[in-house]
């Protein structure tokens with residue numbers, strides 16, 4: 145069987161290697177329009193920042209080594225420009241502008257995604273970059289070397305934007321982030337993103353939220369970035385990380401079906417509307433396991449998994465793909481930000497009824513050195529407790545907790561399953577009540593009505609004359625700041641000071657992380673923030 149794979153990085157290279165591992169006889173041609181295959185896109189920001197020191201480390205495989213090990217005909221700088229489905233051929237352009245045709249029995253498209261570059265005035269000025277591949281990386285690295293930028297502007301606060309913010313900061317630049325939305329990191333809710341905002345500001349990053357860039361222009365040797373509201377900031381380098389779009393031009397020209405989300409439509413076996421052509425990775429859309437609706441998901445894990453499945457299916461298997469819930473993680477300076485499944489805002493958009501709970505446990509036993517706080521928000525079905533999503537912002541131990549949540553969500557588990565996960569425990573690693581179990585316990589209390597939380601949006605909308613805000617922290621903590629209008633009665637004094645509480649208002653109790661606020665509940669008629 146002759147198999148052509150278009151795209152030689154995450155999905156494409158995985159497919160090629162797996163096909164060879166399963167079938168020694170298949171003829172495999174791997175087409176890649178760039179110079180490199182199988183490189184670490186995810187590592188590019190860290191090479192720019194100097195954390196990864198050697199450029200060679202970015203290459204998981206070279207074309208030559210891959211070709212030798214897997215007997216794959218690797219053709220870099222060979223761009224597929226047309227698929228003739230009737231004749232089952234691909235027209236290929238070499239960098240020399242020569243074109244030729246190659247026939248296939250099966251074709252796999254793994255063309256990835258391309259960065260969005262809106263047609264703003266001045267967008268093509270030198271010093272403005274997008275980051276997608278090694279060539280972009282080399283350009284940015286060279287520019288930093290030759291210009292030593294003092295001021296960097298990142299447009300777009302997704303995970304690549306934030307990784308670049310950190311890495312340019314490491315290189316000595318003063319960094320500003322401009323974001324059209326009201327928060328960084330779109331996959332998490334505003335309440336969780338606020339923790340990241342604070343951390344970025346603590347690191348000296350200027351955060352311009354709800355600001356859209358209108359134009360770029362020259363300003364001396366540097367650049368001027370002007371917002372729609374007329375405000376402008378100066379920059380020596382600009383990184384655009386506004387988002388990406390699935391690279392579907394080949395598929396569209398071949399009249400393969402493109403789905404409603406804009407990706408190549410595939411069936412459960414990752415076959416396109418032409419059964420001889422499969423598609424994987426950033427270029428496809430696939431139904432979300434919770435909403436059932438197709439969505440685009442630009443992550444390396446799913447691309448690799450789909451590559452493995454497609455390799456087997458191309459060779460005759462019938463393995464279905466189950467879909468991705470979008471589990472992701474990013475390092476943002478000292479913080480780790482992770483999410484899986486659906487946050488509150490997506491559930492609201494989808495009109496799925498849900499509840500949420502947020503807790504702030506420590507990464508490991510508080511009495512063992514270096515325990516760090518983390519915030520975990522989970523979303524779940526009000527009646528069944530089915531877990532819809534999880535978000536964690538913290539420092540240490542975020543990665544293992546998000547993966548546990550992802551596992552439960554992927555297996556359609558509930559908040560009750562979170563309590564059953566058995567975590568390995570010793571003081572340096574966790575607590576006897578692990579944060580994931582705690583998230584389950586709190587959610588159970590909420591769902592069964594044992595606690596009655598009020599969410600910050602609800603509280604904000606209640607008039608002050610109808611609420612009594614009771615801060616049960618210590619006077620020292622209270623002196624550092626509290627909710628406007630709150631009255632401080634420390635929890636340990638509360639039993640003796642009950643007379644100070646009003647009888648005609650709902651009392652909203654709160655503390656630092658929810659534990660002391662919750663401890664008030666049996667004693668007084670209150671609700672918990």
Ligand SMILES: Cc1cc2nc3c(=O)[nH]c(=O)nc-3n(C[C@H](O)[C@H](O)[C@H](O)COP(=O)(O)OP(=O)(O)OC[C@H]3O[C@@H](n4cnc5c(N)ncnc54)[C@H](O)[C@@H]3O)c2cc1C
Nearest residue numbers: 151153154155177185186224255256425426442443444447
């Ligand atoms: C800077 C950066 C950081 C990232 N960090 C993370 C991370 O931390 N975690 C994570 O999960 N994901 C991360 N990602 C996303 C992840 O890299 C992608 O989801 C994944 O690579 C998608 O795999 P793919 O095979 O679909 O596309 P890609 O790996 O992008 O490969 C597509 C390839 O197809 C080639 N191609 C396109 N059209 C043609 C054509 N017509 N002919 C020949 N070749 C063609 C392209 O040149 C490209 O090399 C990051 C991406 C970037 C850019």
